[in-house]
Structures are given as structure tokens and as C-alpha cells.
Amino acid sequence: MIEGGQLISGTGSIAKFQLRVGRDGNIYQVGDDGVQVMGISVFQGNHPILQPTAIEVWKSTLQAIDILGTGESKKGFIYEVVVTNLSIAILVTGFEAYTRTRFLELKGEGIQPNTEAIINSFYSKKERAAGAIAILTEEANTLNITTINLIVSNRVIDFQNYGKCKLAYNKAYGIKFVELGLTTQAFEQLQKFLKYRHRIIHVSPLEAMLNQADVPPEEPVFSKKELLQIAQKCFEEFIEKLHSATLQLRPKNE
Secondary structure (H helix, E strand, O other), rough: OEEOEOOOOOOOOOOEEEEEOOOOOOOOEEEEEOOOOOOOOEEEOOOEOOOOOOOHHHHHHHHHHHHHOOOOOOOOOOHHHHHHHHHHHHHHHHHHHHHHHHHHHHHHHOOHHHHOHHHHHHHHHHHHHOOOOOOOOHHHHHOOOHHHHHHHHOOOOOOHHHHHHHHHHHHHOOOHHHHEEEOOHHHHHHHHEEEEEEHHOOOOOOOOOOHHHHOOOOOOOOOOHHHHHHHHHHHHHHHHHHHHHHHHHOOOOO
């Protein structure tokens, strides 16, 4: 920078705290020297004022899996099965939480979603003909929230469903998963782990073979630490690529 007609420079370090703007317009300091803060939430009158960001939610997911992996048991291989299965379930939950939270965060960053395209994609022709856009807009105004927030809060978009999550990001923000820079194999892996989570939760967390219904022709997939490592890498790469793509979006008036 230039000061007094002379070029000067300076050095700095990353701050030990964050400054966040709450929904009430106030500025909140999160963390400080020697103070570790995780998943901070501030509520006023049962309404959230400050909540963890999408990427913070994802980082807490990874931290939870790391903590779970430090446990020990004398139960043998079945313990490894349980840890692997629960960790995969946590990864999928983290995937859903990140994609849903980031989907809504973007509007707060000035990126306007194509709400009409979302309604056309997630509401039936009959609902649209009955005036879904006007009805949703009126209800959102009554609740003092955006239409896109209302749609998400009504769970119209299942972010744990790969196809619907992909469609939502494409229609709302023009982000195409196929253009994130991941291989076809990576997307196939991701969808398989989403499917495995369903079996873990709805059949049994003790399932040692996660693709039993597809064997043959598929080779058996067993719940063990090597599978968890593959799963964690798969989800981390996807979230990293998706988050990077969202950071490249710009408001239309720029």
C-alpha cells in the first residue's frame, strides 16, 4: 500500500476468531485466543440468529468420525463393522446437512436462486396449475421468510437423494455436478454410499455386507476400515469441489 508517498508493506497472521453477522444485524465474535468454539448457535425468542455455516457443519461431521474411530472394543470384527457403518451413516447425514445449508446460504451471499425453476422441477403440473408459485409466495411473506427457505423447510427437496440434490443445485444456481471435475467412478461411489446408509439405518447397523442384494453380479462390499477410508475420501472430494463451485458464483449485478 502507499502511505505518505512511499510504498510500505506489512505482515499478519490468521485471526483466532471470526466475526459473523447475525440475522438480527448484530456482529458476533466467535472464538478467541485459547477459546475453541464448535457449532455455535444463537437464538432469540425461539428464532435462530446465528448458526454454523455449511462448511463448519461438514467439518464437525469429519471430526465426529475421527472421534468415533478412536474407540476400542473386545468384540472383534463386529466392532469394526459397527464403527464403519455408523461412520458411513454420519457421512451421509453430513452430506445432507452441508448441501441443504449451503443451498440456503447462497441467497444470503447475494446469489439469487431461480425459485421458479425449482417450483417447476419439484412441484407437479397439477400443483403448478393450481397456483403453487402465488401460494408459496404468499405463505413465505406471511412467515417473513423467502420462498426458497419455505420450500426447503417443507422438505420438498430431499438433499439425501443424489438425483434431487443434483437437480436442485442445477435449477437454482446453474451448478452442474458433472462439471465439478470428479470422475464418473467418484459419482457412482457417492451414490452407492448413499444407498448403503439406507440399508444401515433401515435394516441393521450390524450389516457386514452392504450390497448383499446386488451380489451377484457385484462383488461383496464388506464393512471394514478400508471401506470407511474410501467413503470418507469420496465425500470429502465431492464437498470440496461443490463448495469451490459455490464460491465462484457471483451476484448478477456484478
